[in-house]
Amino acid sequence: MKYSRSLIRTLKEEPKEAETKGHRLLLRGGFIKQLAAGIHSYLPLGWRIILRISQIIREEMERIGAQELLLPAISPRNIWEESGRWQEFGDDMFRLKDRKGRDYCLCPTHEEIITEIARAKIKSYRDLPQIWFQIQTKFRDERRPRFGVIRSRQFIMKDSYSLDIDEAGLDHNYALHEEAYRRIFKRCGLEFEVVEASGGLMGGGESKEFIARIDGGEALIAHCTRCNFQADTEAVLGKGEFFTGEDSPISEVATPQQRTVEEVSDYLDVSRKNLVKSIFFTAPDKPPILILLRGDYEVNENIIKAKFGFSYNPASPEEIVKFFNAEPGFIGPVGIKDITIYADDLLKGTRGMITGANKNGYHIRGLNIDRDIKVSEFLNLRKVKSGDRCTKCGGKLELYQGLELGQIFKLGTKYSAKLDATFLDEKGQLRPIIMGSYGIGLERIMACACEQKADESGIVWPISIAPFEVYLLILNPEEPMIKKVADEITQSLTHSHFSIIIDDRDLSAGIKFNDSELLGIPMRVTIGPRGVKENRFDIYIRETKKTISCSRAQIVEECVRIKQELYRRLNV
RNA sequence: CGGGGCGUGGCGCAGUGGUUUAGCGCGCAUGGUUCGGGACCAUGAGGUCGUGGGUUCAAAUCCCACCGCCCCGACCA
Numbered sequence: 001m002k003y004s005r006s007l008i009r010t011l012k013e014e015p016k017e018a019e020t021k022g023h024r025l026l027l028r029g030g031f032i033k034q035l036a037a038g039i040h041s042y043l044p045l046g047w048r049i050i051l052r053i054s055q056i057i058r059e060e061m062e063r064i065g066a067q068e069l070l071l072p073a074i075s076p077r078n079i080w081e082e083s084g085r086w087q088e089f090g091d092d093m094f095r096l097k098d099r100k101g102r103d104y105c106l107c108p109t110h111e112e113i114i115t116e117i118a119r120a121k122i123k124s125y126r127d128l129p130q131i132w133f134q135i136q137t138k139f140r141d142e143r144r145p146r147f148g149v150i151r152s153r154q155f156i157m158k159d160s161y162s163l164d165i166d167e168a169g170l171d172h173n174y175a176l177h178e179e180a181y182r183r184i185f186k187r188c189g190l191e192f193e194v195v196e197a198s199g200g201l202m203g204g205g206e207s208k209e210f211i212a213r214i215d216g217g218e219a220l221i222a223h224c225t226r227c228n229f230q231a232d233t234e235a236v237l238g239k240g241e242f243f244t245g246e247d248s249p250i251s252e253v254a255t256p257q258q259r260t261v262e263e264v265s266d267y268l269d270v271s272r273k274n275l276v277k278s279i280f281f282t283a284p285d286k287p288p289i290l291i292l293l294r295g296d297y298e299v300n301e302n303i304i305k306a307k308f309g310f311s312y313n314p315a316s317p318e319e320i321v322k323f324f325n326a327e328p329g330f331i332g333p334v335g336i337k338d339i340t341i342y343a344d345d346l347l348k349g350t351r352g353m354i355t356g357a358n359k360n361g362y363h364i365r366g367l368n369i370d371r372d373i374k375v376s377e378f379l380n381l382r383k384v385k386s387g388d389r390c391t392k393c394g395g396k397l398e399l400y401q402g403l404e405l406g407q408i409f410k411l412g413t414k415y416s417a418k419l420d421a422t423f424l425d426e427k428g429q430l431r432p433i434i435m436g437s438y439g440i441g442l443e444r445i446m447a448c449a450c451e452q453k454a455d456e457s458g459i460v461w462p463i464s465i466a467p468f469e470v471y472l473l474i475l476n477p478e479e480p481m482i483k484k485v486a487d488e489i490t491q492s493l494t495h496s497h498f499s500i501i502i503d504d505r506d507l508s509a510g511i512k513f514n515d516s517e518l519l520g521i522p523m524r525v526t527i528g529p530r531g532v533k534e535n536r537f538d539i540y541i542r543e544t545k546k547t548i549s550c551s552r553a554q555i556v557e558e559c560v561r562i563k564q565e566l567y568r569r570l571n572v
Numbered sequence: 573c574g575g576g577g578c579g580u581g582g583c584g585c586a587g588u589g590g591u592u593u594a595g596c597g598c599g600c601a602u603g604g605u606u607c608g609g610g611a612c613c614a615u616g617a618g619g620u621c622g623u624g625g626g627u628u629c630a631a632a633u634c635c636c637a638c639c640g641c642c643c644c645g646a647c648c649a
Contacts, residue, residue, distance in 0.1 A: 011583060012584090151647090156649090507610090
């Protein structure tokens with residue numbers, strides 16, 4: 001590819017919409033272009049990277065026996081009604097109507113469609129197991145798209161689905177996927193961790209996430225410093241330390257304008273642990289519930305939704321006033337009759353606590369949980385925080401931020417049961433298919449490589465996913481002698497199957513050197529008058545910043561050697 | 573959805589009631605000099621100042637509404 005004929009347009013100045021390093025570099029290098037919030041075009045350079053990532057994924061999926069297919073991106077409403085997710089997805093789902101007014105969605109994921117195929121095609125235990133995968137665009141109307149391509153509303157995902165006759169089969173396919181995913185991310189040159197996760201809206205049982213450690217990443221991972229156990233804080237149930245106040249009679253205390261845990265604990269000069277905060281959850285189709293948590297913890301909404309239903313959300317201020325006759329910040333569990341109360345298990349048996357009085361400007365002191373209120377169940381409802389104890393070994397948990405590259409789920413029969421995807425077993429019994437679901441975000445691999453590998457001069461693409469392997473930088477490209485040498489070197493590199501971007505632009509040298517580094521092409525061969533005259537050519541390795549000089553005859557073999565070395569570093 | 577910020581040639585910005593052609597840097601075009609790390613000179617093209625209303629003799633500038641984008645907060649690839 002000749003640079004002069006290409007659609008590569010680098011930007012000298014930083015695009016103002018970009019916040020993270022990786023996003024800035026992808027925009028500056030002209031890999032992507034934003035069309036609207038969370039919606040991007042992949043320009044030729046960016047698309048080449050996506051294609052190379054796709055190829056690695058295909059190879060690894062085929063290695064575990066998966067078959068590629070392609071499902072529609074648009075789906076009629078009925079199968080989503082059958083699974084219940086037409087409601088569960090809520091505003092995250094893009095919806096549209098056809099000319100006859102029938103409802104459709106742009107698929108946010110494909111479990112329903114896979115299950116629909118399975119119920120038509122899979123009839124016998126002899127048809128199983130199966131693994132099906134696709135690489136396709138997904139649509140999710142995220143409440144807040146951000147970080148460029150990392151959290152977007154249209155994105156490319158490799159999703160695969162395993163179909164089995166029993167749990168043992170699922171365990172096997174789940175393990176195969178974990179292994180395939182490890183190989184994929186390694187081959188793409190990424191550093192990552194595998195952590196325990198929660199099923200979320202996908203549902204079902206066991207789940208793992210593949211997380212790249214990145215500051216500012218959206219996932220918060222708890223890591224045990226003793227036994228090395230790692231889990232997403234959305235899922236992990238760490239142990240907290242018990243705390244209780246002094247036993248005392250209940251009494252009201254004026255706390256004018258003091259609403260938040262911070263304000264009340266400062267105003268009354270007590271620890272945050274001494275407060276009980278009340279979070280009111282409502283759902284359109286279910287009775288409201290009141291959640292109690294100690295003041296120093298946050299509610300884990302994942303647990304609430306999984307336990308009580310996905311339609312539950314924190315109530316609006318209007319709803320709170322309606323049910324409690326007090327404003328947010330002053331509500332509490334004392335004297336509540338018609339609302340079921342669930343409390344975090346750290347509150348069990350606590351005395352002398354402080355909570356809202358259901359009266360504006362007042363709190364209650366001396367709350368004794370067992371004596372004063374009726375808790376229907378004590379559960380772990382809190383988010384883990386730094387310093388909590390590991391549930392496995394009791395070691396201290398530390399938290400770090402990460403980017404989720406992929407996730408694997410054991411679905412079980414969640415979808416097959418609802419959509420009636422069954423098979424006849426060897427005894428002639430009708431049984432639901434046991435399913436697993438597995439996803440990888442392709443753009444996230446690209447973005448993650450940028451975040452992890454870039455330096456002050458630009459991107460450093462791992463050789464395995466680089467848009468080109470060699471950047472042929474030609475100085476004085478109009479000079480006939482140089483042009484001739486460059487053509488010959490291009491030919492011999494092409495014969496050795498290198499992908500090459502030839503910078504034949506008639507620009508000053510600095511621009512070309514800087515662009516080659518910004519674009520992150522692994523190797524750069526410079527062809528200029530000096531080299532041609534002295535038969536000495538420089539090969540610059542982007543990753544190590546080392547330059548190797550060699551004669552013209554040695555260029556190809558040097559490049560081959562460097563390429564092998566770069567692949568070896570991926571350590572697959 | 574709540575809070576904060578921003579919309580002016582392709583990109584980054586200045587101009588915040590009144591010099592008839594709305595500026596600057598980069599980029600782009602043409603010619604020339606350069607040419608191993610973002611060169612220089614000359615000439616030139618390109619903008620209904622996000623959209624729609626309103627106020628005014630006069631609006632990029634003031635007011636209202638809407639749209640869009642970015643950032644911070646309850647989700648996921």
